[in-house]
Amino acid sequence: MASAIGIDVNGEESFFVDKQVLSLFSGRLRKLLQKPSESGAIETVNLILHGFPGGAEAFELITRFCYNNGNFQINPTNTCILHFVADFMEMTNLMKLTEKSLDCILYWSWSDVLTALKQCQDCFEAANSSGVLDKILDSLVGRIMSASETSPSGFSPESSALRFSCDTRSTISTKNGCNLAWWFEDLSVLNFDTINKAISCMVSKKLEHASISRFLFYYLKHRYLNATSDEKRQATEIVVDLLHSLDNKCVSCKGLFGILPVSSSLNVSKLCRNRLESMIGSQIDHATLDNLLVPAPYGMMNNSLYDVNLISRFLKYFLNNSESISVSRLKRLGSLMDSYIAEIAPDPSLKPLKFAAITTALPDAARDSYDAVYQAIDMYLQVHPQLSEEEKVKICCGINFEKLSSESCKHLTQSLKFPSRTAIQALIFQNSKLKSLLQNTTNNNLKKFSRHSADNEQHVNLHANRLDLSMENEKLKSHLQGMQCRVMELEKVCRKMQTQLTQVKKTKLSSSSTAGRSLPRLCS
Template sequence: MALAWDLEVHVNGEGVFYVNREILCSFSGRLSKLLTNESSTSGTKPLKAFFHDLPGGAEAFELFTRFCYNNGRIQITPINICILHFIAHSMEVTGVDSSRSLIKQVEKSVDNIDYWSWPEILSSLKQCQKISALHDSSLILDRVLDSLVTRISTRSEASPLSSSPESSVFRSSFDTGSNTSAKNSHNRAWWFEDLVILNSEMMNNVVNKMISQKLEHVKISKFLFYYVKSKSNDEKGKVIEIVVNLLDSLNRSSLSCKALFDLLRVSMSQDMSNCCRERLEKMIGSQIDQASLDNLLISSPDRNDSLYDVNILLRFLRHFLISGGRTSLPRLKKVAGLLDLYMAEVAPDVFLKHSKFVKLVTALPDSARDSHDPLYRSIDMYLQVHNRLNEEEKMKICSAINYEKLCLESCKHLTQNWKFPSRTAVKALLFQQSKLKSLLHESNHFKSLNDDGRQSKEGDQIVLFAKKLDPMMGNEKLRTHLQGMQGRVLELEKACKKMQNQMTKMMRSKTTTSTSSRSLPRLCS
């Protein structure tokens, strides 16, 4: 008597199925070809077949056997449609006609995807996620992704009419365990929490579909940042690599600078590739003008080197200039303001090397700053803390100062600042007297001052005095000459103040005269 089953099928090491060879081969082209050359059994010993990479594993093969034993009929639902699709292709269940072709039945069923509910779409997507052959192209997966993204783009920011029970449970547990989630609830769309349950590979597929369907990049970037925050520490490493690649494909204007810095700080505790880290730093650097001082103060990986990571800031600045930041003067000036604040913070750091500080003060072009007063104050602080630098090292730092962009008060302070090299004091004095002379010349309508050549002579004496200074002379002798120059500048400053007082008195006199004349009665003609 023939056995009711004559084929033993082992599936992915997950399970063994005892089936009728004839029934299954009548539907499966793959099994039919596999067993063609096998000798027929005498009924005493069944044949064996082994599958090691069957998509969907034992669960999928069980659905396939039910289809075969039910003469090519099975209920297709959003929950099992993906797994049926993959097993149908793997087992080559094409059939002679459409009634016996599982592939065609599945394709016909997916045409009704527009009538699926949101929870059914999510269930189908999660079913696809379980299948090991997910990387293979799939009509069903593509249709599910299309439907998912279409609903996201057409629905309002409010929650959909029907939500997934599973995602609701997840939402409740996630919000309870995360204060960040509760605080940022107003920043997320209704679909964020439903999609954070996806693994990184499926999330990558979903976001790429969003990009291809031109979903707003701002929404996509917010979801990606939220997705990273939702993952546990042991998941973040792989997730960040994928998220950074996806963010890099979005418009830079859609990315939050603060969120990028948050991502950077998380990534520092993960094992990221150099390529991924550089890509993230480029994204940050391209919009560093949107950062805050707190964003820039990143702890140094080596505290013996410096308190803050100066190297990463220098890389940000380089990426900013390369990305076109140099051509936008308002953005460039904003970055310079941030850099000045940063230097004021790091200048007192006793571990900050001279070479690093030189790179900081020379990182931006001169056009980035209208005033060099903040730069001078940072250099002053650095020289005060690092008082063992030689003259050459000090000059490298001071070479960044544009004395024409120092106010009179800063110039005056520098000339009396013995922490600075003597040669910088000479330059400061020259620019100080030049500014004072300019103020005097602007008031040339005061004839009494123009006729008195004393001020010009004082200025000329300072220039001549400076030309006599030899850069190689000893410090003490040079200081003595500088004191003489400072005295002459003070005299010029007094003359300037005297002139300004006279101008003020004259303007008041004019105002009084003008008021009096307007108050006179008009004569009759």
Template sequence: MDVSCDLEVDVNGEECFMVNKVIISSYSSRIKKLFCRSKGATKTFKVIFHDFPGGAYSFELMTRFCYNGGKIDISLSNTIILYCVATFMEMNQSVSGGESLLQLTEKSTKMISYWSWSELMIALKQCQDLLPVSSSCGIINKCLNCVIARIVSSSEPSPCPSSSSPDSSGFRLSFESRSTESLKNSSPRGTWWFEDFVVFGTPLIALLVRSMVNRSIDHGIISRFLFYYQKARFVVATTDEKCHIMETVAELLYSLEQSAVPYNKLFGIMRTSLNLRLSSDCKTKLESMIGSRLDQASLDNLLIPSSVGSKSLYNVNLVLRFLKSFVGKEPNILPLSRLKTVARKIDLYLAEVAPDPFLKPANFLYLLKALPDSARDSYDGIYHAIDMYLKVHSGLSEDEKISICCGLNFEKLSSETCEQLTRNNKFPSQSVKLALLSQQSRLKSLLQDSNQPEEFLEPECSFLERETSRREASSSKQIVLYAGDLDLPSENEKLKANLQGMQCRVMELEKICRNMQIQMTKVMKARLSSHKKTKSLPKLCS
């Protein structure tokens, strides 16, 4: 029969088809609607599709159905394709009492639960190629639900191996037809399917994971799969593909229960992503996942190298963002034990990064003050870190030194550390004054606790006022030593005498400091002995 071809169809720019508009429109409501809105029935029409599911191959299958009087062989290999085409072209019209293409394919898709595992993988691959139509028509969800049911069944021991239910028979068939090495080998229970899903793109993986979450699949298994997927896909991915994969994986990991996500592996993908141009949202989620559990981190985890182009040895800014995520807006609601755990690790981290000559004073100070004071019982570690930093950064101004020393709590320094600080010329005079004041306050407190009189201290307790000028005296001592070699004029003899007197006072101050240490030792011994004394007994009546 001679059939005119009066309709030109451009399919996604791949190929142009000349078909009969009457025949096609009799089966497709979508084409029929186009002609109803058009005027002039004699000229040739042209239809352009930019998103036809499956492209030219799928369109050709559809035309075979139309030109064959509504008949076509539907098999497992073309069911998904024809179903998506029928949905897209609105092929719900039947001709001459036959069934429409949509009705025929719907019958076939009802048998998905009986398909083998290999057939389901092929169906999912087709669904991926047919996105977004396969998602809008619901066929991809049917396939995913069936796949998830198989995964769940494989993780649970069957009480009745001879069960004849559709799910169990389908599951047995999937194992018989499956040929991947991951199942043949002794893979851990619940993870045998990882390898099969590596071939799929991120859109389908996102749908799979969200379906698993809705089905209450173990979040630990899901997170292990996501890490496996990211590592496997990165092997052959381009830089742009790596960014897209990492953003998808981070988004999906963020949706899981964080306790089920391996913490060390989060640092692994963080290090991998440092040189990728990820979106700010992806970076924020990764940093939030790590920062919220910072008490689980090790020192090695935190020693993350700086990004390419930076002179610094370590990425301190990243650790600062971790701390911000951990502390949050209300640090006081955090358990004290977690705060102290993080503080111990940050003190170790400070000792590692302090020698970095390119570490800015502002960043170093932020690290010092990121945690509340209650997180530390002792600030000795902070002192040693500051000491190292001042040693390496000898060019700091006095104001910068004072600012950094604001990170110290002098009341939480040990006596030994306070003594070191008072003799440490790298620290500003203001810090020395605070250290001496802390020493005096501690000594008085010890005396009160041991019920010793105030006179137990030597009269030289007024050393505090004199010790505040120790730095000036120390520098003057050098002047005296140098001045001794000069032939000063007679009018400067008085100045020379004053300088020599200052040298004597410096020696006196050193002696006072030694006496103070001796007195503190005596106080401690007296306090210990007072606890050993027995209470005096009342006098007996005569």
């Protein structure tokens, strides 16, 4: 065949095709075939295509497209790979068709989106540079968020409202419905480059950091399966870096402690180690005693049983954010550290400077009582009788005598294990405390006496006021009685005068009657 051409695809497989048919659709192939053969004779031309997206399988797809004159079914399962090939081979018509298909990504199923994402992963550089990977991830993350918002208590893939979100295969069933982690398993197969892009998309779209954090722990556990040490180390560094980009409050302290021993054995980078320790340290108050009992690094001479230096670094990270730490968190950590120092105190290999550093690491506000610290120091001194006086004094600096009970203080002054200087301090403080107690008692009694005196004075004043009021009432009563007497006297005078007037009237009437009878009758 005069127009036959042999094309080697990525060194995987060779294809003999009609160069005229393929050149009709491929601008890149036309450019490669413009140069005539040196002999000018009709012969088969061989080409090698390096970096061909999708390899031999993808090349076979475009040959079908070309031989069918562009009549080729483009669907969600081949859109992405055809898009990358079209871009590589400069096939304008095919590029337009794949872009049209990508515009309909909203109507793809969850399974279709996953298939497209895996194609992007296999052709990461082409997918990333073309922007197709961003489109696929936007759709994928959008479906995850839509499922969470539509069904807060669980996700149902059969729901009509979410029929394009996923299929039944991608869910993780639980007794109460579908777990919100239904998408974890599907995304756990992504490689490191793709998972970086996926998490960045989730963060930018404001997917809950708690969900992202849980997925990353799941992803790391999945990546550890059947992996080499180098692959485990790389996976650990990637996941720690991604967890560090999240809100630390949403990252499981228990999960971080799970990564810690693995990171030590894998010899991860210093940056990874520092980030892991800072994340743990910032929420060390949520740890348990078992979490803190990390064995000391193996192979060191005269080493202690536990990695006390590691815990000291955790405390420094925690206290670096002291401005945002509540009193309750600080006291919770204080209680945890009291348990920790009690556990490490009997270790005969624990150096005094390390023990002193861990007992004095927290501020006084972290503890209401220093009895537990005293008991741990008492145990340490018992196990380390060979310590010098100076070393003992440094260790005893961890005791705050103001927050030490009288019983502990008394016990200290009578113990021969403690340095004399510390015993004297305890004795002085105990006497000071007794004086203070006595003074407070005296002051309280004086206050009570003062209050009693004030109450008596108030009672006397009240009685005096009542007495004054009584006297005023007596005066008023006497005045009223005098007025009543005067009124009675006036009434008597009035009655006497009324009697006299009546008599006068009778006298006048009698005189008038006698005079009328003595007058002569007038004659007419």
